[in-house]
Structures are given as C-alpha cells and as structure tokens.
Amino acid sequence: MESIIQSSVANSITYENYRNTIDTLLKEGKSTGHEQSEALTHYSELNVTRMNRLDKTMTVAAEFAEQLKELKGDYFWLVISEGWCGDxxxxxxxxxxxxxxxxxxxxxxxxxxxxxxxxxxxxxxGARSIPKLIILDKNTLEVLGDFGPRPQEAKQLILDYKAEHGVVDETAKTNLQLWYLHDKGLSTQKEIMAVMAAAELKHDVV
Structure with missing residues (x-):
C-alpha cells in the first residue's frame, strides 16, 4: 500500500489543475477518464456548471471552519475523482x-x-465508486481515514430508490442532485470533520 500511496500522491494534481484539465478536454469534446462517450461529455459539462456554482456560493459552517483552523496534525487530502462524476x-x-x-x-x-x-x-x-477522500499523515503518508463516495443520507436515498424501483435511473440521479442542493454541503462537512477528529486523536497518541 505504501508504494501505491506514494506514487499516487506524486501523480496527483491541484484543484485548479483538475478544473483546468476538465475544461481543456471539454473544448476537445472529451471527458476525463479512459472511456469516452457523448453521455460522459454531457455529464462533464453539467458538472462544470455545478462546480462553478459551488465555488462561488458554498461556505463551510463556522463551527467546522474553526476546527479546521485549529488542527494539530499535518495532513494530505488525496481525492480520487473524475470530471464526469455527478457526486x-x-x-x-x-x-x-x-x-x-x-x-x-x-x-x-x-x-x-x-x-x-x-x-x-x-x-x-467492491465498486470503483468516486469521489473518495483519503486522509493521510502528511509526513508519513499513513492512511488515517477516508470519506465517500457520498454522505450517509445521500447513500441511503439511492439505496431506498433502488430497493423500490430496482434500478438507479435518471430520476434517481435528479433526486440525488436535489438532495445535494438542499443540504448545502453540511452533511459532507460534518462527516469529514468526524473523520478528522479521529485522525487528530491518532496524532495525539503519537
């Protein structure tokens, strides 16, 4: 695992470069990832709009912002993602x-x-679901925790829909996007801060 983490960190890019990569590929009619299709390109275009909105309007709750500023350990957040993924x-x-x-x-x-x-x-x-946020000790690259691919309530929404309808279709995806819109990122922030609290405890033990 250690060598895989090291090579993945070396192969990772900043958020700005991630956004620029998606934009550049879209100009060529492509999406990120090894598979290419009109559907994936379409989803990527929708996602750029979503990310633009969140970059402008999303705020971190004051409680969590304060906790983030007071972290004691040094951390590397490694995110597994692709531009076409709605989550x-x-x-x-x-x-x-x-x-x-x-x-x-x-x-x-x-x-x-x-x-x-x-x-x-x-x-x-068993699925290659994204995004995944991997919390690493910045100095040792030890895995301290992870989050994803969805906050718990969003996971349950999809599970319930699939149990009732037998499939995750466009209606399910629309319902999920509406959930994200109304939640305003609070569930995600809360769950990530719980992972970070556990990481901080490990830091204190060390």
Missing part, C-alpha cells in the same frame, strides 16, 4: 473549500482511471 461535482469543491481553510491541509486530486492501484485499495462494496 464528485457536488463534493470535491467542498473538500477544496475545507482544505483551503487550514494551513495544516494540502489537497490534491488523483484521476481514478490513471490510478487503478489506488482505487482498488478504496473500493466501496
């Missing part, structure tokens, strides 16, 4: 906003399809 469009801008508030957090993004070995370490029920 990533809703969550990665939140990760970025949170990381920016702390002098003790550096965040970078590893594209899923370019980092197979990393993705395989963080499967969700």
């Amino acid at each position: 990533a469009a809703q969550l990665v801008p939140i990760f970025h906003k949170m990381a920016e508030l702390s002098p003790n957090i550096e965040m970078k993004i590893a594209l899923r399809d370019d980092n197979d070995a990393l993705m395989n370490l963080f499967l969700t029920n």
Whole structure:
C-alpha cells in the first residue's frame, strides 16, 4: 500500500489543475477518464456548471471552519475523482473549500482511471465508486481515514430508490442532485470533520 500511496500522491494534481484539465478536454469534446462517450461529455459539462456554482456560493459552517483552523496534525487530502462524476461535482469543491481553510491541509486530486492501484485499495462494496477522500499523515503518508463516495443520507436515498424501483435511473440521479442542493454541503462537512477528529486523536497518541 505504501508504494501505491506514494506514487499516487506524486501523480496527483491541484484543484485548479483538475478544473483546468476538465475544461481543456471539454473544448476537445472529451471527458476525463479512459472511456469516452457523448453521455460522459454531457455529464462533464453539467458538472462544470455545478462546480462553478459551488465555488462561488458554498461556505463551510463556522463551527467546522474553526476546527479546521485549529488542527494539530499535518495532513494530505488525496481525492480520487473524475470530471464526469455527478457526486464528485457536488463534493470535491467542498473538500477544496475545507482544505483551503487550514494551513495544516494540502489537497490534491488523483484521476481514478490513471490510478487503478489506488482505487482498488478504496473500493466501496467492491465498486470503483468516486469521489473518495483519503486522509493521510502528511509526513508519513499513513492512511488515517477516508470519506465517500457520498454522505450517509445521500447513500441511503439511492439505496431506498433502488430497493423500490430496482434500478438507479435518471430520476434517481435528479433526486440525488436535489438532495445535494438542499443540504448545502453540511452533511459532507460534518462527516469529514468526524473523520478528522479521529485522525487528530491518532496524532495525539503519537
């Protein structure tokens, strides 16, 4: 695992470069990732709009902002993502906003399809679901925790829909996007801060 984490960190890019990569590929009619299709390009275009909105309007709750500023450990947030992923469009801008508030957090993004070995370490029920936020000790690159691919309430929404309808269709995806809109990132922030609290305890023990 250690060598995989090291190579993935070396292969990761900043949030700004991630956004620029998505924009550049869209100008060529492409999406990030090894698979290309009109649908994935369409989703990428929608996601740019979503990320632009979140970059402008999303705020970190005052309670969590204060906690982020007071972190004792030094952390590297490694995010597995792709530009076509609807969940990533809703969550990665939140990760970025949170990381920016702390002098003790550096965040970078590893594209899923370019980092197979990393993705395989963080499967969700055997699936390559993204985004995944991996909390690392910045000095040792030890994995201290992870979050994703969705906050718990959003996960349950999709599970309930699939149980009732037998499939995750466009209606389910629309319902999920509406949930993200109304939640305003608070569930994500709360769950990430719980992971960070556990990471801080490990730091205190060390």
